[in-house]
Amino acid sequence: MEKPWYKQFWPWFLMLIPFSVVIAMIITLTIASGYGDNPMVVDDYYKKGRGINAQVEKVQAAQALNIEFTFKQSENAFTLTYNSGAPEQFSALKVSFYHTTLAEKDFTVTLTADAQGVYRGSLPDNEEGKWTITITPFDDSWRVTQQVQLPAYRELAIKPLTYGV
Template identity: 70%
Template sequence: MEKPWYKQFWPWFLMSLPFSVIIAMIITLTIAARYGDNPMVVDDYYKKGRGINAEVERVQAAQALGIEFDFNQVDQQFTLRYRGDKPQQLTALTVNFYHSTQSDKDFSQVLTADAQGVFKGDLPATEAGKWTITITPFDDSWRLSQSLNLPAYRTIVLEPLTYGV
């Protein structure tokens, strides 16, 4: 006498294939819903390209002006001091810190100079690692951006660099 269908191997094997696809689809949908869209994808490439050109022009303006800073860190505070000749008018500086891999750790500060021309700011509880610091004046006429490792145990010279130009 032959076994009933539910006691045989092949019907269960053939039914497991579609069920495994359904389980894989549920896992894929869960991952897609949790992590959402990638913020690195750009919708308007032309506008982004024009923005990159504007950034390069601002970096070149900083080079033409000879703008350089000394960056010092002591505990959770940092200072920026112009190297060489500082501008006649010390405008406020916008200082952005970008984490190399986790955009949720990025932060920004607006700093003004004290009587000695030193800009002082506070570092939140930043984790050690590679960061990119970007400095722009209040009028956005030049831009300085450089990678550094925090915490910084020595004076770091920040100078305007153009990559690939």
């Protein structure tokens, strides 16, 4: 006497393949719906390209002024001081920290200089990893950008990057 179909191995094995595809599809849809649109896709690439050219001009302005900073971190605080290119009157600086992979960790602080010309700011707790620091003055006339690894255990020189200019 032969076993009924539901007690045999092969029907269950053959049904397992489509069921595993359905489960993989559900997992894929769950992951895709959780992350939404990709922020790397640009709708207006021409406008974005013009913005990049404007940023290059600001870097060139920083190079012409020979602007260089020293970045020093101490636990959750950091200081910025001019090494060269310091203006006669210190204006406020906008310092933006961009995380390499996680856009939700990005933050910006506005700093003013103390009597010795030192800019002081604070970092969020446990911000480790590779960051891009961008420094611009209050009037946005120049721009200095550098990638750093936080926490920074030594003083770092932050100066305008040359884009083959």
